[in-house]
Amino acid sequence: MGFLPGCEPWHRGRAAGRDGGADEGEKYPMAPGGIQGYGHAFVFSEDQKLDWCNMLALGVEPAFIRQPKLWPTTPAKFKETLERYSAEIRGLCRRLLAHIAETLGLAPGTFGDMFGEAVQAVRMNFYPPCPRPELVLGLSAHSDGSAVTVLQQDMSCAGLQVLKDGAWVPVHPIPHALVINLGDSLEVLTNGRYKSVEHRAVTNSEQDRLSLVTFYAPAYDVELGPLPEFVTDEVPCRYRRFNHGEYSRHYVTSRLEGKKTLEFAKIDQTTTTAPEEPCSCI
Ligand SMILES: O=C(O)CCC(=O)C(=O)O
Numbered sequence: 017m018g019f020l021p022g023c024e025p026w027h028r029g030r031a032a033g034r035d036g037g038a039d040e041g042e043k044y045p046m047a048p049g050g051i052q053g054y055g056h057a058f059v060f061s062e063d064q065k066l067d068w069c070n071m072l073a074l075g076v077e078p079a080f081i082r083q084p085k086l087w088p089t090t091p092a093k094f095k096e097t098l099e100r101y102s103a104e105i106r107g108l109c110r111r112l113l114a115h116i117a118e119t120l121g122l123a124p125g126t127f128g129d130m131f132g133e134a135v136q137a138v139r140m141n142f143y144p145p146c147p148r149p150e151l152v153l154g155l156s157a158h159s160d161g162s163a164v165t166v167l168q169q170d171m172s173c174a175g176l177q178v179l180k181d182g183a184w185v186p187v188h189p190i191p192h193a194l195v196i197n198l199g200d201s202l203e204v205l206t207n208g209r210y211k212s213v214e215h216r217a218v219t220n221s222e223q224d225r226l227s228l229v230t231f232y233a234p235a236y237d238v239e240l241g242p243l244p245e246f247v248t249d250e251v252p253c254r255y256r257r258f259n260h261g262e263y264s265r266h267y268v269t270s271r272l273e274g275k276k277t278l279e280f281a282k283i284d285q286t287t288t289t290a291p292e293e294p295c296s297c298i
């Protein structure tokens with residue numbers, strides 16, 4: 017699979033202003049505090065050190081989350097290409113979730129049935145070469161607020177790293193391979209059996225880098241909480257129940273700071289007194 021032909025030139029050439037024209041991205045600005053459009057997301061203060069990344073972020077499904085004015089009109093096939101790509105990735109996410117359910121001893125349709133009309137968003141991250149890569153990250157450490165994330169990265173250089181056993185491990189691009197990250201929804205639903213992966217992107221001084229990322233998450237009105245199968249005497253309920261839309265809002269209004277966002281849902285395990293009501297799970 018190519019790197020989304022038809023969309024890449026927009027991002028790599030035009031958005032960076034290197035075709036001699038105006039920066040196309042300025043036509044689709046991400047509003048302050050917004051999450052769709054072109055610019056910097058997760059910026060909440062003027063003195064915040066910005067990540068070395070320009071992103072074009074677009075809600076794709078369901079249709080009501082789309083902001084058509086923020087969809088680039090050049091190249092002409094941008095919309096058609098992104099829609100075709102997104103439909104394929106949507107099918108892939110559904111299949112992945114069915115297999116993930118099976119690995120957990122659940123019926124394959126468990127997540128599909130639960131997620132309703134799943135939310136799908138895409139982000140094209142562009143990391144320009146950075147003269148001092150040791151001073152700034154391309155994208156700060158975080159876990160994704162999705163259930164699964166499908167990531168396509170530039171073949172020309174590595175940049176993605178995952179945190180494994182306390183060390184940052186590079187995820188080297190493999191030709192024709194997609195990277196699948198588990199997101200926070202699955203960590204909550206499995207009561208921590210599966211963990212959302214903490215990851216970040218680093219920059220380099222030599223080359224720019226692109227990544228194309230699809231986030232696939234439950235519909236906003238879905239209530240999440242650990243499934244009863246994963247709550248036992250040995251593994252008590254670690255997350256409270258919450259509405260996914262509520263979590264999404266919390267996620268996009270918080271800085272990227274490791275897995276801190278998930279604290280929103282965590283039950284404090286250090287309390288020794290029994291909760292007044294037993295943990296109510298789905
Ligand atoms: O650029 C990358 O490889 C990471 C992107 C990422 O983690 C994200 O957009 O959430």
Ligand SMILES: [Fe+2]
Pocket residue numbers: 158159160215
């Ligand atoms: Fe991510």
